Amino acid sequence: MKIDLSGKSAIVTGSTGGIGLAIATGLSKAGAAVTVVGRSQARVDEALVKLRQDGGRDDATGVVADLGTAEGAAALTAARPDADILVNNLGIYGAREFFDIDDALWDEFWQVNVMSGVRLGRHYARGMRDRGWGRIQFVSSESALNIPTEMVHYGVTKSALQGLSRGLAKALAGSGVTVNTILPGPTRTEGAVDMMAGLAAERGVTPQEMEALFLAENRPSNLLGRFATPEEVAALSVYAASPQASATTGSALRVDGGTVETIA
Known part of the structure; x- marks a missing residue:
């Protein structure tokens, strides 16, 4: 199978390192013109250097924006009004005793992990629907299904992404736009x-x-x-972004090393 994304534009959030950068690199290698998004110019610039080296292309660009805020999402959509592929990878995590998670921390996790995807999905899905082709992904986690006791707030936000992805997929039914979640395990x-x-x-x-x-x-x-390695997770994301994955939508695609105890 040869995945060819030539002529497609892709936005990958939280892509200055880790899984996000691996996905951006994989999409670039497949021919997509990729936009890297991060909160600092230095990190974005470093990611672009690595992406251009590893992806073998020089058309990758970057946008600096804090997507955990409405203003940051607006800055990105102003800089990149349209995209064919949107990978909502941005997320924060951290262990915290449940009884020590105050309202402010709950809200921070919700804004970054969930609302960033809501805002970007709401914007970019319209153009994809009008053009009759698009790929939207939300990078969730096996923690969406196995809520970790040490990070309940994280698991809850990842569960929310499952519902968001399924709902958006239904809203775009028959449009040529697919929406899926990617569920990594320990990476x-x-x-x-x-x-x-x-x-x-x-x-x-x-x-x-x-x-x-x-x-x-x-x-x-x-x-x-x-x-797992970030590249192993990215391989599934690149496939889900491809023309070959046209019949895969509304799904939770697991690359969790078999961590989730279910065959469904």
């Missing part, structure tokens, strides 16, 4: 590597040993036996 992003390094230091083990301990203690149903 070796920069943030995860830093977290494992910190836990490893506390427990006197290597980061590699800590990954195995983390899976055994926190994700015992994982069948892969290791953290």
